[in-house]
Amino acid sequence: MRKLLISISMCLTISFVSAQVDLNIVLEDEDLSEESKQELLEQLEDIDKNIGYSSLNLNTLTKEQMILLGLNNFQIFSLQNYIKNSGQILSLNELHFINGFDEQTIQRISPFVYAERVIEKAPLNLDSIFKHSKNTLRFQYKESLHKPFGYTRTDDKGYLGEKFSSSLRYKMKYYDRMEFSFVADKDAGEPLRYKGKTFGYDHYNIAFSLYDIGKHIKQVTLGDYRLSLGEGLAMKQTFDIGYFSNYGIKSSTGKISPFRSTSEYNYNKGIALLMNFKNVDIFLFGSYNFADFNGKSLQQTGYHRTTNELNYKDSISQTLFGTSIQYVSKGLQLGTTILNYHFSDSIAPNVKSYPYQQYYFSGKDNAVFAFNASYALKRLLFFSEIAQSSNKGKAYILGTQYNFNYKTALTLSYRNYDKDFQNHYANAIGIHSMNNNERGIYADFSHYISKKFSYYIGADLFYFPFISYRASKDVKGQKAKLQINYNINKNNSLLLHCRYTNRYYDYKIDNNTKIPFANTIAQTHLQYKFAIEDDFSFTLRGGYSRSFTHESQEQEGKFIFFEGMYNIHGWKTKFRVRYTLFNTMDYDNRFYVYEHSLPLSYSSSMLYGRGQSVYALLSWQISKYFELFLRYSLIRYSDREEISSGNDKISKNNNQFISGQILWKF
Numbered sequence: 001m002r003k004l005l006i007s008i009s010m011c012l013t014i015s016f017v018s019a020q021v022d023l024n025i026v027l028e029d030e031d032l033s034e035e036s037k038q039e040l041l042e043q044l045e046d047i048d049k050n051i052g053y054s055s056l057n058l059n060t061l062t063k064e065q066m067i068l069l070g071l072n073n074f075q076i077f078s079l080q081n082y083i084k085n086s087g088q089i090l091s092l093n094e095l096h097f098i099n100g101f102d103e104q105t106i107q108r109i110s111p112f113v114y115a116e117r118v119i120e121k122a123p124l125n126l127d128s129i130f131k132h133s134k135n136t137l138r139f140q141y142k143e144s145l146h147k148p149f150g151y152t153r154t155d156d157k158g159y160l161g162e163k164f165s166s167s168l169r170y171k172m173k174y175y176d177r178m179e180f181s182f183v184a185d186k187d188a189g190e191p192l193r194y195k196g197k198t199f200g201y202d203h204y205n206i207a208f209s210l211y212d213i214g215k216h217i218k219q220v221t222l223g224d225y226r227l228s229l230g231e232g233l234a235m236k237q238t239f240d241i242g243y244f245s246n247y248g249i250k251s252s253t254g255k256i257s258p259f260r261s262t263s264e265y266n267y268n269k270g271i272a273l274l275m276n277f278k279n280v281d282i283f284l285f286g287s288y289n290f291a292d293f294n295g296k297s298l299q300q301t302g303y304h305r306t307t308n309e310l311n312y313k314d315s316i317s318q319t320l321f322g323t324s325i326q327y328v329s330k331g332l333q334l335g336t337t338i339l340n341y342h343f344s345d346s347i348a349p350n351v352k353s354y355p356y357q358q359y360y361f362s363g364k365d366n367a368v369f370a371f372n373a374s375y376a377l378k379r380l381l382f383f384s385e386i387a388q389s390s391n392k393g394k395a396y397i398l399g400t401q402y403n404f405n406y407k408t409a410l411t412l413s414y415r416n417y418d419k420d421f422q423n424h425y426a427n428a429i430g431i432h433s434m435n436n437n438e439r440g441i442y443a444d445f446s447h448y449i450s451k452k453f454s455y456y457i458g459a460d461l462f463y464f465p466f467i468s469y470r471a472s473k474d475v476k477g478q479k480a481k482l483q484i485n486y487n488i489n490k491n492n493s494l495l496l497h498c499r500y501t502n503r504y505y506d507y508k509i510d511n512n513t514k515i516p517f518a519n520t521i522a523q524t525h526l527q528y529k530f531a532i533e534d535d536f537s538f539t540l541r542g543g544y545s546r547s548f549t550h551e552s553q554e555q556e557g558k559f560i561f562f563e564g565m566y567n568i569h570g571w572k573t574k575f576r577v578r579y580t581l582f583n584t585m586d587y588d589n590r591f592y593v594y595e596h597s598l599p600l601s602y603s604s605s606m607l608y609g610r611g612q613s614v615y616a617l618l619s620w621q622i623s624k625y626f627e628l629f630l631r632y633s634l635i636r637y638s639d640r641e642e643i644s645s646g647n648d649k650i651s652k653n654n655n656q657f658i659s660g661q662i663l664w665k666f
Contacts, residue, residue, distance in 0.1 A: 150647025189305030232428030557584030
């Protein structure tokens, strides 16, 4: 109890913030993979005029775009309902008449949206496509100024390529009718050529989409794509902010997303089709893709730098096909999803080394059947999904969201995932990276008190009925999050973010005895920001962490950073610099701190140990069509003489990177 009270008091000693997503906090969430964070930054391209190309029409906004604009569930529902009942929005002034849209919300989204009647579909003819399509081409380069051990070793286990990474991205968009993208990527250490395994860049993605073809075909995507079907137990490959946020955990039930990321896994290669017949949406999809395989399990790092990594590259094929049928009418949604996937070689979990994996998928073939349902009744929303894999393992989730008004929302959910539920594509809420061996009750509450003050609080009580990672028996645990925004005035704001986790892990009592002990971690971040519109900003942020582990051992960590941004309008140049000091006693108290980086590139520092870091970012709009971005970063440790280990070991106490990107818009 004492540990819990200390952790809660750490969160309640300071005051806190807004209904809008704070990008830094989302991008530092350890519950999100780096691929999800990368995808979020890529989606922001569509709404940020600094890195994108145009604003968004209110009459054609998708739910995902509304979320990225900072709208909550009630505002999204109100906007969609207004357009459905009153017709298309002809002026931004109409937003004042929509329930849930106050003056602050309208001012916040106005720079990114416009209102224009969609009279007819843009024609799919070459003349119009060449004349009205909008294109972006990006080239990016990054290199370490030091040479890790993997580049200097003389045996056959070192890195075979050069120590720079690079990517090339092209995107074409023609209104809401057509999209085409091409992405090429090479990680540091990957060779430009190797025995037919690589040619030029290490990885390529191509996606082509057409929308509203004829009366019934709403979308067809060829090439690389991701799917979101059901509540995440059937298939969810797309990014979702919902877990521990004020957007609710209800997933977007039915979405095909062209894949244009530098990530090298968790996507499909083939065709996906969406058809509509009045109140029924029908998804058909098929994929034949390759993955990295070490003879037993799939490898998801995306790295192909050494002889072994290159031998694993694309060494197993994966075939996927399936369908999803969704019926929507007057707030009721009913759907079913069936998918089947096949590997060309047998998957075999390493049960000997990791006993908790004994119920993981093994073999070549698996099929998943899922049923989802939701019902919206005014401000109340119910949703659920149940899924079963080929081995009869089951998983289900039940939830409800209630919007008292657009300023207050409550979410409740219960999940129960059997230990033998197996689905490679499942990605519903939960503690585990895989949706199995878990039960939990999740609740959150957000309250937008005024344009100055709002808060969010969420909690998850979970239970693992079977042995799990680092726990040799069934264990329970809790997670909690508190977030407060206080906008003091137009130029000054405070943000407080607190996280609490209590989870049991094994500790050795003697050579033969292991007993689970509570591992409790509490972290607090407090941020002050002064900003004069887009001209100048100064940010001061500090973090404190404390952990309570075996035999009441207590460790702690702390950091502080100063960041400034200055926009020189006359030179069309923006400069940003940050300096960070950190001191963490152990790995449990490490911090992940998001760093502004090159557009569409996720970057964060893991602050572990004792030291300091600095980075500087320069952007220069050379002309209407060209922009240049340059970045330098340095991290220096005072508690060690070398960094990292293995091939990544650097025999110095610091590491430096330089990177750059050129953007051409035409």
